[in-house]
Amino acid sequence: MSKSFVLPNPAKSQEKYGFVFGIAFAVIMVVLLPLMIMDKGLFIYFGDFVSQQLMFYFHANEVVHNGGLLGWDWGTDLGSSFIGSYAFYLTGSPFFWLSCILPKTLVLYAIPWLLALKHAVAAVTAYAYIRRFVQNKDAAVIGALLYSFSGFQIYNIFFNHFQDVTAFFPLMLLAMEECVNNNRRGWFAASVALMAIINYFFFAGQVVFLILYFFVRVNCRDFRIDMKKLAALGMEAVIGVAIAGVVLAPAAMAVMSNSRVSQMLFGKDMVLYGDKTRIVRIIQSFFMIPDAPSRPNLFDSDYGKWSSIGGYLPLFSMAGVITFMGQKKRHWATLLIWICIACAMIPFLNSAFYMFNGSYYARWFYMPLLIMAMMTARALDDKTMKWKTGVAASVGVLIVLLLISFLPTKDKQDNTEFFKFASNYPYFLIELGVTLLGWIGLYFLYSRRKAGKPIFKQAVWLTTAACVACTMTMVYFGKYIGKDGKEYFEKGLNGINNIGISYENDDDDYFRLDISKNRDNYPMFWSLSCMRCFQSVVDPSIMDFYSSIGITRDVASRAELSSYTLRGLFSVKYYFDEIKENMKDLDLPGFVYDHDEVGYKVYRNEYFIPMGFTYDTYVLDEDMKDEKNEVKERSLIKSLVLDEKQAAKYKDIITDADGEHPNTKEEYLAECEKHQAECCEGFDYDSKHFATKITLDQPKLVFFSVPYESGWSATVNGKPVEIEKVSYGFMAIRCEAGENQIHFGYELPGLKLGFFVTLGGIALFVLYMLCSKKLFSVKYGTQTKFYDYAPVSGIRAARAYTDYLSQAYQPKAAAQPDEPEAAETEPTEVPAAEEKGDDQTDGTSE
Structure with a gap:
């Protein structure tokens, strides 16, 4: 058995943080620069990236510069708290705050550079973690690149804000290791606070993974846990969460009523996926470049299309992981990955990473992928590792996937077809081809290693090339199927400076827009409120409203034109109808053509009702429950919906509608005219308030289409x-x-x-740091790395180990590993630790 050695620090050599940062940054820029040149400095991708991410960065920058960070956001849907809506996307991200240095007109140009920075930071933090277990620095660089450009990472360029999480996650594991093994106090608390602030959704999954990580590490001999250290970990976890309280508390209050949060799994759904393609898609994504978001290819499916299923490691695929797990069966990393595999395959266990939410996501895969990247780097550096089985298994899976793609299918006319199994067969062949090129590179390294030749310089550059090729494959396909940059400029970005409609120039102080399908969130570029909004996390009252009238509101508000009543109710003044060939006139009651602007026909609502208007009648919520959704919706323009308590409370100023509801467009317009005659004058608003006035002949209830939230208070x-x-x-x-x-x-x-929770957390942190030595008898260590194998890269570590033992424990000497076949050597930076027996292996769980 190989002897584990934790060594005294010789002359300290420079780590490769700058190198790995530069390589990772360059990989993204090599991929994106041609596209940026094509789109005049911007990176215009597809799907959520151009329908959410770009708009959100622009809008959030504007909100922050206008002082609206802690207030109400009038520009998201019908209105929501800014923190509540964007804590999931942006507000906790260090990268977002870096972009806030720029004016809003430049922030979109910073997005590709920020993407490169995120990948570079992810590579650096992964390198820091992996170096703890891998001797050769180049091997650690390779592992860092595998994590930073894994299938999960390149898939989630589509979800730009996911990269914020993956960039810093390795610090949590590193901080835990430092707390336990080196008595580093405060690092774990800081990492917990940072990750909780960055994204509460991902933080829930990180808690689960850290618990698993702790329990698989607890019996390892290089994880020197005792009750004092366990108490320290617990205290730091609590302190970290408390420090993040200023973000977590408002975010929690905003999302806990969201219907997507309350979905749970029951019965057979807890143990079996309803989508029969899901498990094979997961397996496929770890052995070849993953399919693009929303485009399942080989195993087409209408489910889980945006679930972030991706796990491929460029160049190496799963060869290194299988090699490691096959030959290190009792290693803690092997046990952890087996647990993660079980979690991925069983719905209930998978949902544990999202507080047992019933919606399927694979957005926790980046955590085991960090361990897999470490395993691959370790397998590459360990001279005892035999790669044959891992390579054969990975190639075998790829061959099976290729054979599946040849299976015959039936078309709509029941004719047999070949080469149609994949939804996009040419792209599948490209995915397969790039993956096979990786295998050629891996075979080259395997041959050199078998011949005893140096491999690490070649491996670093081949890994870099593979990262470029894999990222390019995904990104360029996404660009191909995405929005045309010219069109995006003309119908979206062009309006930033050229749109004629604005709150400053209009007769009305406030109004909302509506816009054509597939132009979600474009009005955010124009600083105008819009009832059509693609944003998953909005005020719970918005979710309640749409649900009550039978309109689906999951990730977006997209009421059809047939729901014309809502345009009057929501004070919609303009409709932007995208100009297309052979387009029909807009069929929306009350709207008339006004002018053309930035690629749209603009229609104006002649029956526009300003914000704040009165009602004479009401209907009871209980009475409306059995009505058709159409009746519910159309009654909203004539009558307020009240509960019985409210009806009794205001019976002196509002009467029962007695079942009368508008049934025609003419009746709807007549009700709009009534509201126009008795509505508020002027509307002054910002993130902290709105103010208006109304003159009435008699007492009445005045309605505002602003979502109800406990944060509002009112005076008259x-x-x-x-x-x-x-x-x-x-x-x-x-x-x-x-x-x-x-x-x-x-x-x-x-x-x-x-x-106050954050203040308390900071106070506890200071007190904890001041008292750590006394409470936990802290004596800081310097054990930064733990190696339990003889490296391919050289024997200086082994010689240092021998010298150390010969000096400290004479006449006892350590067995020295055989001379390596490779010539690449480097000093190993590992400080001294307590003596271990010959039968002890740092990474092995008992």
Whole structure:
């Protein structure tokens, strides 16, 4: 058995952090620069990247510069708290805050550079972690690149904000190792706080993975845990979460009522995937370049199309992982990966990474992929590792996938077809071809290693080339199927400076837009509010509203034109209809053609109702439950929806509709005219308030199509009034006869609680750091690396180990590994530790 050695630090040599940073940064830029040149400095990809990510960066930059970080965001859907909506996407990201240095007109040009920076940081943090277990620095560089450009990473360029998480995740594992093995106090707390702030959704999965990691490491001899260190880990975890409270508390209050959070698995769905392609898609994604988001290729499916299924390691595929697991069966990393495989295959266990949510995601795969990257680097550096089985198994899976692609299929006319099994056969062949090129490179390295020749310089550059090729394959295909850059400029970005409609130039202080299909979020570029919005995390009242009237609202608000009542209810003044060939006139009651602008026909609502208008009648929520969704929707323009308690409370100023509902477009327009006659004058608003006035002949309830939230408070003529939640999710207040000065103030729910929790966390952190030595008898170590194998790369580590033992434990001497076949050598930087017996192996669990 190989002897584990934890060595005294010889003359310290320079680590390769700068090198791995530069390589990773360059890989992304080599891939993106041609596309950036094509699109005048921008990176215009496809799907969510161009429908969400670019808009969100632009809009969030504008909100932050306008001082709206902690307030209400009028530009997202019908309105939501900014932190509540964007804590999942941006607000905790260090990269986002770096972009806020720039004005909004330049922020989109920074996106590709930030992508490169994210990958570079991911490579650096992965290198720091992997170096703890891998002797050769070049092998650690390779492992870092495999993590930074894994199938998960290149898939999720589509979801730009996922890269924020993967960039820093290795620090959590590194900090745990430092806390346990070197008594480093505070690092783990800082890493927990950082990851919780960056993204609460991913943080939930990280908690689960860290628990698994701890339990598989706890019996390892290089994981020197005791009760004091366990207590320290526990305290630092709590302190880290507390420090993040200022972000977590508001975000939690914003999302816990989201219907997507409350979905759970039951019955057979807990143990079997309903999608019969899911497991084979997972397996495929680890052995070849993954399919593009929303485009399952070889195993086509309508489910899990955006679930981030990807795990391929460039050049090496799963060869190194299989090699390691086959020959290190009792190693902690092998056990951890087996557990992760079980979690991936069993729905209930998979959902544990998302607080047992029923929606399927594979967005936790980056965590075991870091371990897999380490295993591959270790297998490459360990002279005892035999790669034949790993290579054969990986090639075998690839051959099986190729054979599957030849299976015959039936077309719609029941004719037999060949070479149609894959949805996009040419792209499948490209994926396969690039993967096979990787195998040629791996065979070259395998041959050199078998012949006793140096491999690491060649391996680094081949890995780099493979990262470029794999990333290019995914990104260029996405660009091919995505939006044309010229069209994106003309119909989206061009409006930033050239749109004529604005709140400053219009007769009305505030209004909303609506826009054509497939142009989600474009109005964010124009700084205009829009009822059509592609944003997964919006105010829960919006979700409640659409659900109540039978309109699906999962990731976006996309009411059809047939739901014309909503345009009046939401104070929509303009409709932007994308100009296309053979287009028909807009069929939307009350809207008339006004002018052409930035690639759209603009229609103006002649029956526009300003924000804040009155109702004379109501319908009971209970009575409407049995009505058709169409009736529910159309009644909203005539009557407020109240519960029984509200109806009794305001019976002196509003009457029962007695079953009368608008049934025709003419009746709808007549109701709009009534509201126009009794509505608010002016509308002053910002992220902290809105104010208006209305003059009434008699007391009435005044309705605002602003989502109800506990953070709102209201006064009328300076006196506090109660805000009622009406019409399935909006706000109304009582106003009296005469002139009413209305003021609504907004305070982010959970902010005060989160602020004090954060203050408490910081105070605890300071106290903890001051008392650590006394509480935990801390004596800081310097054991930064733990190796339990003889490297291919050289024998200086072994000689250092021998010298150390001969000096410290004479006459005892250590067995020295055989002379290596390779000539590449380097000093090993590992400080001294307690003596271990010959039968001990650092990485082996008992």
